[in-house]
Amino acid sequence: MDRNVYSERVLGIEMSGIRKFFQKAKPDSINLGIGQPDFPTPLHIKQAGIRAIEDNLTGYTFNSGVPELRQALSNKFKNENGLNYTPDQIIVTAGAGEALHIAMQTLVDNGDRVLYQDPGFVSYRECAVLAGGKPEGIKLDETLHIDVEACKEQMDGAKVLVLNSPGNPTGAVESEETIKAISEYAEDMGVSIISDEVYEHFVYDKSHYSAANYSDDVLTINAASKTFSMTGWRIGFIGGPEDCIEQCLKVHQYCQTCATSISQYAAIAAYTGSMDCVMEMRNEYAKRRELLYNGLKNLGFEFPKPEGAFYMFVPMSGEIFAKIIDAGVVAIPGDAFGNNAKDYVRFSYAASEDNINEALKRIESAI
Ligand SMILES: Cc1ncc(COP(=O)(O)O)c(C=O)c1O
Structure with missing residues (x-):
């Protein structure tokens, strides 16, 4: 359709790089890409x-x-x-x-x-x-x-x-x-x-x-x-x-x-209601943060420990990232989040400890 049909404003934006990326995931991939809590609603x-x-x-x-x-x-x-x-x-x-x-x-x-x-x-x-x-x-x-x-x-x-x-x-x-x-x-x-x-x-x-x-x-x-x-x-x-x-x-x-x-x-x-349910989720994320951070550090990735949310933003070359994706771990490349973090990858630890452990194994074998 003729380009002039659409407003400059809407043509000036793009679909989120995060969503686009999920389409590339394999069916048996471990998903550390999504920014969504994995707990049921209380x-x-x-x-x-x-x-x-x-x-x-x-x-x-x-x-x-x-x-x-x-x-x-x-x-x-x-x-x-x-x-x-x-x-x-x-x-x-x-x-x-x-x-x-x-x-x-x-x-x-x-x-x-x-x-x-x-x-x-x-x-x-x-x-x-x-x-x-x-x-x-x-x-x-x-x-x-x-x-x-x-x-x-x-x-x-x-x-x-x-x-x-x-x-x-x-x-x-x-x-x-x-x-x-x-x-x-x-x-x-x-x-x-x-x-x-x-x-x-x-x-x-x-x-x-x-x-x-x-x-x-x-x-x-x-x-x-x-x-x-x-x-x-x-x-x-x-x-x-x-x-x-x-x-x-x-x-x-x-x-x-x-x-x-x-x-x-x-x-x-x-x-x-009581905030106990939130504290329980927070404590779970805190454990997973340790697991993923220590796991990635032991594999040689150097980065400051993130202090909040449920993400780890890890400096990483495009080549290593491609290997990790190939090994069946979904994460999001830094350029989905702006212009200043091309050589980073975001991992979400809103995922079970089993999945985090399996992802670490796959990352180890990939690199
Ligand atoms: C920083 C930040 N703000 C806002 C949102 C959107 O939240 P909601 O699902 O409530 O629209 C997100 C979702 O990932 C987020 O990470």
């Missing part, structure tokens, strides 16, 4: 979803979400992040993915510079382009953390900075000093922050800090997806200043109307 959450169906809670909800859920999220922000978002300052979205999209649509005008960590999660660049913005990667230091001074320099004249800690694909967790320094500087420079905190509960030797504690110009994005192993339920949320949330709600209304009602009722059980 029972009390599933039961709340089933009850919602039985109770016919299957109609539209308020655009911004079920009030009881927004109240629970307001409490969560207060208790876990020290943030004072009232329920009216929160929108429930179809996952963090939708929240990112509406945040970009709300903040970004044609030609606005949008900064994000490169390597970084695939959506940041593409959502910025869809909003008419000019995405610009922030280079990371050799430990895959933000270089505060370099980031400050890039902030001059930028419109939006996306911050992601714990980070995908790097597993890096930024320190309080970094989050504070960058957020305060951004506020001074008139740069709005979109803070993507979806991996906040999966932090191992450090602590998580929310940017909105240090700047008033922050949209905080989070989701039930990773925290409660609920990726397919599609529940995320966005909190921010009241006037900004009012604008975001317009975008949400015209693209999504409301998040799925059944999933919202399940999410009430998640956010008002």
Whole structure:
């Protein structure tokens, strides 16, 4: 079809390199590629979803979400992040993915510079382009953390900075000093922050800090997806200043109307229930992190131990990577995550210990 049929915006983005890559996997490959928890959704959450169906809670909800859920999220922000978002300052979205999209649509005008960590999660660049913005990667230091001074320099004249800690694909967790320094500087420079905190509960030797504690110009994005192993339920949320949330709600209304009602009722059980299930998953990831890190180190791969999420971002030549794929282990090449990490590969340890052990065996034989 004639190229002019399609908008410049949509022609300016690509399908995610991650999805494309799965198509190359062999049927018996061990999948360390996917960024999806391998635990079932906890029972009390599933039961709340089933009850919602039985109770016919299957109609539209308020655009911004079920009030009881927004109240629970307001409490969560207060208790876990020290943030004072009232329920009216929160929108429930179809996952963090939708929240990112509406945040970009709300903040970004044609030609606005949008900064994000490169390597970084695939959506940041593409959502910025869809909003008419000019995405610009922030280079990371050799430990895959933000270089505060370099980031400050890039902030001059930028419109939006996306911050992601714990980070995908790097597993890096930024320190309080970094989050504070960058957020305060951004506020001074008139740069709005979109803070993507979806991996906040999966932090191992450090602590998580929310940017909105240090700047008033922050949209905080989070989701039930990773925290409660609920990726397919599609529940995320966005909190921010009241006037900004009012604008975001317009975008949400015209693209999504409301998040799925059944999933919202399940999410009430998640956010008002015990966090033991999350701690159990976190402890499992912590064990797997040790297993994969020590295994790769013993095979000669040198890299800093990632501090959060469930990823390992490992420096590796294209030749070794090809051998690993050939040996039946799926991982994702660094160039799927931006321009600055071509010689890296992302392994996810959201996989069973048996699968991690088998993958390590296959990697050993391949190299
Ligand atoms: C950093 C980051 N943000 C957002 C998302 C999207 O999350 P959701 O499934 O809630 O849309 C992901 C998913 O992998 C992610 O890694």
